[in-house]
Amino acid sequence: MPTAADLDAAIRDVPDFPKPGILFKDITPILGDPDLFKTSLELLAETANGEKIDKVVGIDARGFIFAAGVAHILGAGFVPVRKKGKLPWTTHQMAYSLEYGEDIVEIHADAVKPGEKILLVDDLLATGGTAAAAIKLLKALDADIVGISFLIELTDINGRDALAHPDVHSILSY
Numbered sequence: 001m002p003t004a005a006d007l008d009a010a011i012r013d014v015p016d017f018p019k020p021g022i023l024f025k026d027i028t029p030i031l032g033d034p035d036l037f038k039t040s041l042e043l044l045a046e047t048a049n050g051e052k053i054d055k056v057v058g059i060d061a062r063g064f065i066f067a068a069g070v071a072h073i074l075g076a077g078f079v080p081v082r083k084k085g086k087l088p089w090t091t092h093q094m095a096y097s098l099e100y101g102e103d104i105v106e107i108h109a110d111a112v113k114p115g116e117k118i119l120l121v122d123d124l125l126a127t128g129g130t131a132a133a134a135i136k137l138l139k140a141l142d143a144d145i146v147g148i149s150f151l152i153e154l155t156d157i158n159g160r161d162a163l164a165h166p167d168v169h170s171i172l173s174y
């Protein structure tokens with residue numbers, strides 16, 4: 001099976017997308033390759049360190065792809081944190097700023113029960129604004145956040161400081 005180095009080799013750097021100055025990390029070559037995709041999910045699932053996870057929470061939109069696969073591997077449920085206006089039922093909301101704009105994320109008010117063990121998953125950690133907003137939503141639901149895992153971490157932005165959690169994992173750092 002492929003390794004993290006193979007995932008690294010597959011990621012496509014796209015300069016100035018979606019706006020000038022952003023070097024976009026395109027993970028679609030990983031998704032399109034069955035072995036690379038499987039490896040990415042398995043490496044993310046390993047970040048749970050064998051802990052029993054009740055729910056894997058994924059962040060809109062690329063986070064869903066990885067979080068759903070990780071939930072399947074861990075035998076956990078999947079919960080979406082979505083951009084404003086997409087979830088149909090009662091939600092909690094949190095505003096946040098990200099590397100290229102501002103937005104609001106939401107979670108269904110009954111998506112996580114108090115004390116449930118959560119692994120939060122997204123494709124990429126930049127400023128940490130998005131994940132920090134998701135963490136606030138999960139804390140509002142009294143979730144037990146076991147870990148926060150990213151396929152990619154852009155380390156020079158120090159986004160993990162914004163998460164203020166002891167178990168932040170990334171498979172690839174740039």
Ligand code: AMP
Nearest residue numbers: 023024025098099125126127128129130
């Ligand atoms: P942030 O809130 O700054 O940590 O931004 C993280 C979110 O924005 C993730 O969900 C990524 O999908 C997306 N994102 C931010 N910067 C990049 C980048 N350079 N390449 C790809 N996706 C990015």
